Amino acid sequence: MLQTGYRGPHALSTRGWLDFVARLERREEIALVRSLTAGNGKALDVGGGTGELTQAVAVQLGGCTAVEPHTDRATVLRETGIEILPGSAEHLPFDDGTFDVVLANWILPYVTDLEGALHEIARVVDLTHPEAKVVIIGGAPDNELVSLLNETCVPIAEEPPDDQGYLLSVAEEVLKSNGFSRFTAHRTEAALHFPEAGLDERVRAAAQILVNFWYEDHPAAHEMLTAVEPALRRHFSRRPHAVGDQGVVLVARP
Numbered sequence: 046m047l048q049t050g051y052r053g054p055h056a057l058s059t060r061g062w063l064d065f066v067a068r069l070e071r072r073e074e075i076a077l078v079r080s081l082t083a084g085n086g087k088a089l090d091v092g093g094g095t096g097e098l099t100q101a102v103a104v105q106l107g108g109c110t111a112v113e114p115h116t117d118r119a120t121v122l123r124e125t126g127i128e129i130l131p132g133s134a135e136h137l138p139f140d141d142g143t144f145d146v147v148l149a150n151w152i153l154p155y156v157t158d159l160e161g162a163l164h165e166i167a168r169v170v171d172l173t174h175p176e177a178k179v180v181i182i183g184g185a186p187d188n189e190l191v192s193l194l195n196e197t198c199v200p201i202a203e204e205p206p207d208d209q210g211y212l213l214s215v216a217e218e219v220l221k222s223n224g225f226s227r228f229t230a231h232r233t234e235a236a237l238h239f240p241e242a243g244l245d246e247r248v249r250a251a252a253q254i255l256v257n258f259w260y261e262d263h264p265a266a267h268e269m270l271t272a273v274e275p276a277l278r279r280h281f282s283r284r285p286h287a288v289g290d291q292g293v294v295l296v297a298r299p
């Protein structure tokens with residue numbers, strides 16, 4: 046069932062996220078973000094996480110600022126010119142119009158105040174800059190990871206299903222009300238890889254990654270592991286070594 050309101054944030058534990066990132070291949074997504082930001086100068090990455098995208102943008106533009114509530118997650122940052130500030134999307138510590146591009150990649154399902162965060166993102170963009178834009182990545186409708194979680198763990202948690210399309214539609218509405226009028230959407234392929242030879246080994250590894258992604262500390266995590274395993278067996282019969290994390294890159298310009 047599609048959402049008519051924000052279901053509230055998923056819990057994303059640090060360990061769950063780091064184990065996930067270790068399996069994630071997202072070359073296409075990173076290449077697209079780099080091509081979109083090529084003409085920009087001053088970039089903000091909201092919720093930069095472990096920093097793969099922050100780093101790619103920093104290499105290209107000679108710097109990038111990131112705001113992240115869990116600054117200890119920024120494990121891959123090696124470039125100079127990256128500034129990581131503690132903070133959240135709901136309260137960005139910058140004056141209006143400080144950046145010409147603001148990125149918010151895979152963060153909307155984790156914010157407490159969805160609309161408030163989007164207003165803040167819009168506020169810090171300099172709309173007079175010729176390359177002014179907001180880049181938001183969320184899940185595509187056929188995202189395999191989200192579908193597997195919705196099918197198995199979400200009902201056990203007795204939560205409303207995750208609806209990534211709802212998040213992107215709210216983003217478009219809020220940005221429209223803040224001076225953005227041109228929108229494009231690009232689909233990207235990314236995937237978690239499970240090269241283990243044996244099916245049982247793959248299923249066990251993938252089940253742990255999926256459950257830990259949103260439910261690592263949930264009291265029913267063990268029950269979820271049992272529920273996700275048969276779904277993963279069916280999935281791996283079609284796609285033996287990967288679980289897709291297909292994305293939609295929404296680009297908003299004034």
Ligand SMILES: C[S@@+](CC[C@H](N)C(=O)[O-])C[C@H]1O[C@@H](n2cnc3c(N)ncnc32)[C@H](O)[C@@H]1O
Nearest residue numbers: 091092093094115133134150151152155156157
């Ligand atoms: C799934 S990760 C994505 C990280 C990064 N943007 C990427 O694409 O690799 C979500 C990130 O959002 C961060 N986050 C959670 N709540 C947030 C908030 N209210 N404001 C900004 N970031 C938040 C998390 O700490 C985490 O690093």
